[in-house]
Amino acid sequence: MNDSLINNAALNSLTNHKTPQLNININISYQQFELSIKQSIPLNGITGVFGHSASGKSTLLRAIAGLETTLTGEITLVDTSLVNSEQGIYLKPEQRQVGLVFQNSRLFSHLTVLGNLEYAVKRCKNSRLSLAEVIKLTELSALLDQEVNQLSGGQQQRVALARAILAEPKLLLLDEPLSALDRHSKTQLLKMILNIQKQLSLPMLYVSHSLDELQQVCDTLLVLAQGKVVSFGNIHHVIHQLNNNHECDLIQQQTSLSLPIKTFNNGHGLTALALNAQQDIFLSCDQAFEQQTQLRCFILASDISITLTEPSNSSIVNHLLGTIKQINAQQNNVLLTVICGSQDFFVTISAFSQQKLSLTLRQQVYLQFKASAVRTFIH
Numbered sequence: 211m212n213d214s215l216i217n218n219a220a221l222n223s224l225t226n227h228k229t230p231q232l233n234i235n236i237n238i239s240y241q242q243f244e245l246s247i248k249q250s251i252p253l254n255g256i257t258g259v260f261g262h263s264a265s266g267k268s269t270l271l272r273a274i275a276g277l278e279t280t281l282t283g284e285i286t287l288v289d290t291s292l293v294n295s296e297q298g299i300y301l302k303p304e305q306r307q308v309g310l311v312f313q314n315s316r317l318f319s320h321l322t323v324l325g326n327l328e329y330a331v332k333r334c335k336n337s338r339l340s341l342a343e344v345i346k347l348t349e350l351s352a353l354l355d356q357e358v359n360q361l362s363g364g365q366q367q368r369v370a371l372a373r374a375i376l377a378e379p380k381l382l383l384l385d386e387p388l389s390a391l392d393r394h395s396k397t398q399l400l401k402m403i404l405n406i407q408k409q410l411s412l413p414m415l416y417v418s419h420s421l422d423e424l425q426q427v428c429d430t431l432l433v434l435a436q437g438k439v440v441s442f443g444n445i446h447h448v449i450h451q452l453n454n455n456h457e458c459d460l461i462q463q464q465t466s467l468s469l470p471i472k473t474f475n476n477g478h479g480l481t482a483l484a485l486n487a488q489q490d491i492f493l494s495c496d497q498a499f500e501q502q503t504q505l506r507c508f509i510l511a512s513d514i515s516i517t518l519t520e521p522s523n524s525s526i527v528n529h530l531l532g533t534i535k536q537i538n539a540q541q542n543n544v545l546l547t548v549i550c551g552s553q554d555f556f557v558t559i560s561a562f563s564q565q566k567l568s569l570t571l572r573q574q575v576y577l578q579f580k581a582s583a584v585r586t587f588i589h
């Protein structure tokens with residue numbers, strides 16, 4: 211494990227003792243693969259689980275859900291011991307109060323939507339949530355009489371989500387729930403998942419290959435490589451740490467932001483986000499921003515360029531004054547970390563341009579990027 215990538219300050223604030231935790235300390239050995247995870251995860255909001263293929267993401271979720279029988283160690287969910295191999299504790303999946311939604315929805319194909327949901331209600335021992343409430347949250351009221359095999363992939367995933375929620379889990383595990391869907395359905399379901407998380411205060415662990423998806427909905431990110439944790443903490447901090455991690459080669463280098471919306475529409479189709487008291491960031495306006503006060507967005511490091519003087523005759527709308535904090539050589543490119551106010555921005559330029567502009571540490575520069583370079587995945 212690369213300890214330098216674990217963001218200790220962020221970790222301490224996240225693992226505040228008042229927040230209930232999922233404590234994991236487990237080993238799983240397959241012939242060709244070993245998973246070795248020791249991590250406390252605060253049970254608030256959505257925690258993303260990210261990593262290359264075969265890094266152990268699904269194995270971790272399966273271990274928490276009780277579907278991996280060969281593990282040793284401990285898993286504690288709040289104050290319930292799910293696994294303690296020394297004490298011989300190994301709760302069955304149905305005893306864990308952990309819900310699981312997979313990539314394919316695994317519904318009962320011989321039942322209608324309502325039949326699938328009623329089955330979940332019958333199996334649930336609690337009754338905090340009403341069926342009507344869950345149908346509303348998952349927007350299934352128009353589909354109740356339909357056979358599930360007549361539904362689209364996105365509709366089936368909504369039924370799977372509803373069924374998992376109806377079991378009233380303490381933790382919901384989502385394993386690539388959107389990977390088979392088109393972008394429109396992904397956006398719709400991501401919004402729904404966010405809303406459900408907030409309405410029910412239901413903590414979630416969300417596995418995805420797509421950093422764009424995770425960046426939009428997760429508060430915390432856990433990054434795995436070869437069965438081990440390489441990074442954990444606040445989503446923006448972790449993404450920024452990964453920018454400088456050559457070995458991982460996991461992400462497109464980027465600046466990840468959550469910013470307040472200052473002006474929804476400036477009259478020219480641009481939305482202004484408040485970076486700080488002096489500086490705004492403009493992006494193309496979307497009707498959905500009108501409902502929001504805060505926006506998650508990201509800017510690829512390759513979409514930002516550097517000038518030494520403030521551009522006054524440019525069509526590019528975003529110009530930010532900043533100071534070079536770090537210069538990281540990467541083959542023919544350099545990754546610059548430039549601090550603007552208190553926000554780090556990441557910029558890749560060619561080594562040739564760095565030489566041409568004689569860029570050095572602590573130098574003041576202007577960053578420039580188009581409104582269209584400020585990206586959002588869902589609104």
Ligand SMILES: Nc1ncnc2c1ncn2[C@@H]1O[C@H](COP(=O)(O)OP(=O)(O)OP(=O)(O)O)[C@@H](O)[C@H]1O
Pocket residue numbers: 240241242243261262263264265266267268269270419
């Ligand atoms: N039952 C098993 N027996 C042997 N090896 C297994 C078993 N289950 C998983 N593995 C191995 O464990 C490794 C991790 O698999 P896992 O499915 O957890 O990865 P992942 O990060 O979820 O990958 P992907 O993103 O491709 O779904 C893989 O090399 C896989 O072959």
